[in-house]
Amino acid sequence: MTICGLDFGTSNSTIGVLQNNQQTMVPLEQDSDGHWHSTLPSALFFGFEADQISFGRDATNRYTNGEPGRLMRSMKSLLGSASMADTTQVKNRFYTYDEIVGFFVASLKQQAEKFLGENSPALESVVIGRPVYFNDTDAELDSTAEEHLAAIARLAGYKDVSFQFEPIAAAMDYEKNVTSEELALIVDIGGGTSDFTLIRLSPERHQQTDRQSDFLANHGIHLGGTDFDRHLSVTSIMPEFGMGMPMAARPELSMPGHYYFELATWHRIHLMYQRDVLLELNQLRLDLSNKAPIDKLLDLLKRKKGHHLAALVERAKIELSSCDATEVDLQSLFSDGSDLTINNCLLTQEQLHLSLKRDMNKIFRALDETLTQAGLQHKDIKTVFTTGGSTALPMVQNCIAEAFPNARKVAGDLYNSVGSGLLVEAIKRYQ
Ligand SMILES: Nc1ncnc2c1ncn2[C@@H]1O[C@H](COP(=O)(O)OP(=O)(O)OP(=O)(O)O)[C@@H](O)[C@H]1O
Ligand SMILES: [Mg+2]
Structure with a gap:
């Protein structure tokens, strides 16, 4: 029987196997410098040209390089959420979120089996990590999330599927060195x-x-961390795109914040590209005296640069963990396919602290x-x-x-x- 431990993370996933009786973290992806990583970023890209799905760094690179397609990140955040049962349209097909998570889980399994070699039997038994709460306010959604993940793993080919809380798993790892x-x-x-x-x-x-x-x-x-990204984005970056701007006719009202929260939430960004959202924003635009920020927002959405913006904010957050200030390269969002310009934005550790x-x-x-x-x-x-x-x-x-x-x-x-x-x-x- 071939066994493994699977950490399906919101941002990064790993898989541990026994190779020649040695506990080994599977090298899952090679980057452009030739380095192998035991983490696969939990990202998936539906490429429209070749009609193929890519995963991990490859997925985010394809999106950042402007390849036509749809990027998805933070799929785990959908497990345990009210949107779990929804479908999403990719080109002319509708997928359930379970199917999408299933593509990712299956690709991890394939990668691990490839690593073990073709003479090794398929992986059959898995312990999957789970947060203490997929949903910390709704017990039913919480247990449904685990059921969904178990069904997804079985569909990917695992026969024995069980769960362990992620921090307990971390304790088991630490305990290897406890004397x-x-x-x-x-x-x-x-x-x-x-x-x-x-x-x-x-x-x-x-x-x-x-x-x-x-x-x-x-x-x-x-x-x-994805919530930290959202809060940093909303407090420090979204005002560049009109968040908080007063409406001309009724200055006591400002641009509705929910659009900006969606745009700053990894697993909900695509909702901002929908036609009706663009129509609503165009309508609101008429009511703003300074139209420059919302024009930038609309331009960014039409070119589906929302994930690019979120990645810039995440990078800034990470850089601020080791320096006092960093520049967010907002110009890179408008460097191709746009007539608009924007200034880069300086973020400080103080701003990160406050947010x-x-x-x-x-x-x-x-x-x-x-x-x-x-x-x-x-x-x-x-x-x-x-x-x-x-x-x-x-x-x-x-x-x-x-x-x-x-x-x-x-x-x-x-x-x-x-x-x-x-x-x-x-x-x-x-x-
Ligand atoms: N140096 C850093 N400073 C701040 N945040 C960081 C740093 N490095 C990584 N992060 C953040 O850590 C998060 C990813 O951590 P990790 O890979 O442990 O999460 P995960 O296991 O995928 O998620 P979860 O266990 O919650 O499902 C991201 O939000 C990323 O931005
Ligand atoms: Mg984790």
């Missing part, structure tokens, strides 16, 4: 969710299959709730293990340092801890 018993707080802040586990770890416990008595608390919140303040408060309140569930106080925590791309934010690191001054901080692999721990779990369950 004596400890109580650890695991913090996984990714693209879509922030998840926490309080768990007792030790080398002896690592060998046991039933860990139920070691889990002190699991908790999470549906808030992560993420509320998110940080919510995340750290959820973290406090995790401790309350376990009946523990901050001072009881001896180790904080962090993983997930968003834990690279200095704001996150500073909040952790402040909340747990006496705990040892262990920075895990930002992208591979969950996938690697899911494989540990798969070995216990299926081997």
